Amino acid sequence: MKFQQFFENDHLKPLYDHIRNLLLGAVLLAAGTFQTQHATRNPFDQIAGDFVGWGVIVIGAVLTVLNFIDGIVKLARFSHPLPYRLLLIVAYIILAARLVMVLWAFRSE
Numbered sequence: 001m002k003f004q005q006f007f008e009n010d011h012l013k014p015l016y017d018h019i020r021n022l023l024l025g026a027v028l029l030a031a032g033t034f035q036t037q038h039a040t041r042n043p044f045d046q047i048a049g050d051f052v053g054w055g056v057i058v059i060g061a062v063l064t065v066l067n068f069i070d071g072i073v074k075l076a077r078f079s080h081p082l083p084y085r086l087l088l089i090v091a092y093i094i095l096a097a098r099l100v101m102v103l104w105a106f107r108s109e
Helices: 003-008 012-037 043-076 082-108
Strands: none
Touching: 012 043, 012 082, 043 082
């Protein structure tokens, strides 16, 4: 595949969509963590804040896991040799998990 055909055939859109979804899941995790860590003085607000915070964390975790599974399935469908696909999958898991952890830690502080 030539470099110019890569851009003309719209091969980058799925990659950007996947990264966007991964970042969205990480931001939801961070937002939920922030909500659960920053208490208010009113006990009713605290209970509601914890409930909302944990709900957002669960939604972010589910979306992130689904995005991981989607990425692994797409990498497994490549027509390259098995060791190369396994190497790509392991590299993807390490990089994507690290990206989520960094963003989660950065945004939740």
